[in-house]
Amino acid sequence: AAGVIQSPRHLIKEKRETATLKCYPIPRHDTVYWYQQGPGQDPQFLISFYEKMQSDKGSIPDRFSAQQFSDYHSELNMSSLELGDSALYFCASRSRDRSTYEQYFGPGTRLTVT
Amino acid sequence: LAKTTQPISMDSYEGQEVNITCSHNNIATNDYITWYQQFPSQGPRFIIQGYKTKVTNEVASLFIPADRKSSTLSLPRVSLSDTAVYYCLVGPSGAGSYQLTFGKGTKLSVIP
Numbered sequence: 001a002a003g004v005i006q007s008p009r010h011l012i013k014e015k016r017e018t019a020t021l022k023c024y025p026i027p028r029h030d031t032v033y034w035y036q037q038g039p040g041q042d043p044q045f046l047i048s049f050y051e052k053m054q055s056d057k058g059s060i061p062d063r064f065s066a067q068q069f070s071d072y073h074s075e076l077n078m079s080s081l082e083l084g085d086s087a088l089y090f091c092a093s094r095s096r097d098r099s100t101y102e103q104y105f106g107p108g109t110r111l112t113v114t
Numbered sequence: 115l116a117k118t119t120q121p122i123s124m125d126s127y128e129g130q131e132v133n134i135t136c137s138h139n140n141i142a143t144n145d146y147i148t149w150y151q152q153f154p155s156q157g158p159r160f161i162i163q164g165y166k167t168k169v170t171n172e173v174a175s176l177f178i179p180a181d182r183k184s185s186t187l188s189l190p191r192v193s194l195s196d197t198a199v200y201y202c203l204v205g206p207s208g209a210g211s212y213q214l215t216f217g218k219g220t221k222l223s224v225i226p
Contacts, residue, residue, distance in 0.1 A: 033213055035214075042218060043152075043214070044216070045213040045215065048213050092157070101146060101163065102148075102160040102163070103158075103214060104160070105156075105157025105158050108157055
């Protein structure tokens with residue numbers, strides 16, 4: 001079965017650089033979520049999109065922005081990177097079938113800021 | 115969203131049944147209880163979800179008492195591959211985004 005695809009899987013950037021993370025949800029999933037998981041920490045919700053519109057916002061820094069495109073893929077843009085942005089970034093998607101609340105997570109992008 | 119409390123860690127031998135209890139004293143009427151499993155450096159994976167009484171699927175059972183202020187995830191006959199962090203989440207149902215709010219999960223270590 002198709003899964004959530006994230007690219008790149010690993011990314012190394014220097015402080016003050018920018019980064020773009022991509023997420024391709026499972027086909028027929030219309031909701032995309034972004035989560036950040038720092039070393040030894042629990043996943044934290046950043047932002048979500050439903051039918052290409054931002055639906056909820058969590059603890060996402062102002063330096064970060066995201067959008068969902070017409071094909072439902074999403075991109076997380078990160079600027080002025082800081083050492084503290086080093087983390088695993090997960091994308092998750094949810095089915096259009098509203099009888100289930102299950103989110104399907106991708107493998108994550110490991111961002112290292114040096 | 116209702117806050118959850120679960121043990122920080124648990125150890126179990128292979129082949130044993132493991133029960134992880136989660137407290138959610140201020141659960142709302144429309145909230146569901148959901149459990150996710152996470153292996154190191156992997157995305158969380160949905161295990162089971164329930165509203166009341168007992169729910170069972172091919173990997174786990176979820177027991178929810180009548181007052182719904184707690185729930186217990188039961189993993190039958192665990193193996194080494196069940197070593198992971200288990201998260202209990204409580205949240206509203208219905209349409210909308212319904213992002214997941216992860217608290218401190220339970221790190222389960224299965225010992226040979």
